Amino acid sequence: GAVVSQHPSWVICKSGTSVKIECRSLDFQATTMFWYRQFPKQSLMLMATSNEGSKATYEQGVEKDKFLINHASLTLSTLTVTSAHPEDSSFYICSASAGTGATGYTFGSGTRLTVV
């Protein structure tokens, strides 16, 4: 079946530094990638939607200059948390789709980010 590899699975960084999270679709072309954030005991909150070769569309309240999303190819999308602060500590999950009309969503395994 479809697999999305997400790395790193966990990362600890110092406040003010940047962290990059990668999601790779291993056996299909991910036309669309969705990025979610999940705080403890909360649900997955959609942060942004990115289509290959296009600028990401961010949800209301999500700072596009802080959460940089790149989807340069059909198999790789990245999320960079810039100038991370403790309040950015969360579980970040990507979800790939083969595009509008596709019936499946493949989730990455998630990245636990802790900013100290």
Place this chain on the structure above:
Amino acid sequence: QKEVEQNSGPLSVPEGAIASLNCTYSDRGSQSFFWYRQYSGKSPELIMFIYSNGDKEDGRFTAQLNKASQYVSLLIRDSQPSDSATYLCAVTRGQAGTALIFGKGTTLSVSS
């Protein structure tokens, strides 16, 4: 504001009983509906999806959809302790392939 509402629980059922999980959504444009199971610190696992009104059965699981009432449910028959987890309802923001919007999840506890 497009929302997906779930009772957070916890929902406690004895082993072998039927667990009933409910979800309502606000966007009438949503066309695809999903149930995921999530364990703490892990990514969601797909349980079932449903597109058409009515029931869809898969083993011990039955998903029910009523678009007129904007209501989705998941029934788990013969509940097992291993079914204990958080169950997330998710709906598409429009047609299939568009972003999934998640509810806050219902925590299910099955006691042996």
